Amino acid sequence: xxxxxxxxxxxxxxxxxxxxxxxxxxxxxxxxxxxxxxxxxxxxxxxxxxxxxxxxxxxxxxxxxxxxxxxxxxxxxxxxxxxxxxxxxxxxxxxxxxxxxxxxxxxxxxxxxxxxxxxxxxxxxxxxxxxxxxxxxxxxxxxxxxxxxxxxxxxxxxxxxxxxxxxxxxxxxxxxxxxxxxxxxxxxxxxxxxxxxxxxxxxxxxxxxxxxxxxxxxxxxxxxxxxxxxxxxxxxxxxxxxxxxxxxxxxxxxxxxxxxxxxxxxxxxxxxxxxxxxxxxxxxxxxxxxxxxxxxxxxxxxxxxxxxxxxxxxxxxxxxxxxxxxxxxxxxxxxxxxxxxxxxxxxxxxxxxxxxxxxxxxxxxxxxxxxxxxxxxxxxxxxxxxxxxxx
Numbered sequence: 001x002x003x004x005x006x007x008x009x010x011x012x013x014x015x016x017x018x019x020x021x022x023x024x025x026x027x028x029x030x031x032x033x034x035x036x037x038x039x040x041x042x043x044x045x046x047x048x049x050x051x052x053x054x055x056x057x058x059x060x061x062x063x064x065x066x067x068x069x070x071x072x073x074x075x076x077x078x079x080x081x082x083x084x085x086x087x088x089x090x091x092x093x094x095x096x097x098x099x100x101x102x103x104x105x106x107x108x109x110x111x112x113x114x115x116x117x118x119x120x121x122x123x124x125x126x127x128x129x130x131x132x133x134x135x136x137x138x139x140x141x142x143x144x145x146x147x148x149x150x151x152x153x154x155x156x157x158x159x160x161x162x163x164x165x166x167x168x169x170x171x172x173x174x175x176x177x178x179x180x181x182x183x184x185x186x187x188x189x190x191x192x193x194x195x196x197x198x199x200x201x202x203x204x205x206x207x208x209x210x211x212x213x214x215x216x217x218x219x220x221x222x223x224x225x226x227x228x229x230x231x232x233x234x235x236x237x238x239x240x241x242x243x244x245x246x247x248x249x250x251x252x253x254x255x256x257x258x259x260x261x262x263x264x265x266x267x268x269x270x271x272x273x274x275x276x277x278x279x280x281x282x283x284x285x286x287x288x289x290x291x292x293x294x295x296x297x298x299x300x301x302x303x304x305x306x307x308x309x310x311x312x313x314x315x316x317x318x319x320x321x322x323x324x325x326x327x328x329x330x331x332x333x334x335x336x337x338x339x340x341x342x343x344x345x346x347x348x349x350x351x352x353x354x355x356x357x358x359x360x361x362x363x364x365x366x367x368x369x370x371x372x373x374x375x376x377x378x379x380x381x382x383x384x385x386x387x388x389x390x391x
Contacts (some may be wrong), residue, residue: 026140
């Protein structure tokens with residue numbers, strides 16, 4: 001990206017929550033945090049200062065499948081930045097005295113769900129809709145976090161922080177040959193391990209109601225779609241856009257604006273390697289909750305009866321804007337490169353993605369919805385009264 005003066009570095013390591021052992025749910029998130037609490041010759045404070053001195057805007061987190069670590073900095077600092085991340089990944093200290101504060105932060109995040117009913121209902125939806133181990137929440141369980149030992153964290157590191165299926169993406173104003181040589185120098189001796197793959201278990205999704213004497217009812221639902229890489233992927237994204245792509249989208253207009261049923265409503269497309277899902281949410285009062293669910297699902301089901309050219313044009317404009325903005329951001333570009341390699345085993349070009357967007361038509365989207373209608377809905381609600389899925 002010759003037009004920028006920054007660089008973004010993104011590591012994906014297959015060591016996410018799906019690999020948390022029984023009795024240690026949440027260890028992936030603890031490990032992600034512990035990795036930056038000292039590495040190589042630097043203790044926790046020295047490591048933070050070294051990254052700050054390079055002007056690194058960094059983050060580390062655990063997803064369902066992968067740990068994600070990395071940061072953005074000035075392009076001239078990319079090689080020393082990689083030096084530091086080599087220490088973080090290959091020579092972390094994992095100091096025992098840092099475990100308790102990391103556990104405390106993790107427990108506070110779990111407790112914060114009690115103040116976030118939307119977050120709580122979404123965690124339960126994922127747990128019930130997806131098969132194990134894809135249904136594990138990165139936050140883990142309080143009782144497991146409290147009993148974690150530094151020996152368990154170190155054992156998790158030794159087993160899973162390996163180069164097997166790890167991905168490093170770099171985007172920005174870089175010189176390729178020096179970058180490639182430094183990566184080979186730093187990581188060429190990284191020893192592989194015996195890393196299991198994520199194998200979803202047989203599973204039947206179940207709906208549920210979480211009883212809470214609340215002034216609001218939280219509604220979350222999910223139903224099958226297509227994953228990234230499927231021929232219908234862009235059509236699925238277009239359906240998402242027609243329903244939720246801005247204030248002129250159908251759900252906002254029909255459920256919120258015209259009827260005033262809820263303060264928030266929308267759907268989004270979510271993908272794993274082997275499956276895609278449409279995830280929906282609405283927040284409303286108890287007296288309007290069932291009507292909100294009825295109207296929302298009716299709008300989703302009605303979509304296959306007709307999509308207008310204007311709606312598709314609006315969706316295409318939004319997707320292209322996102323694509324162009326991602327091309328101009330080193331962080332977004334590094335993230336998309338890593339995601340492409342993870343999901344597809346290759347990196348899509350700008351032209352390929354744009355061609356997929358340009359090919360969208362009302363007929364293509366409606367054909368997709370005929371093949372993948374709203375079906376097998378998993379419903380999770382939180383509030384005073386349970387709701388029922390309309391026939």
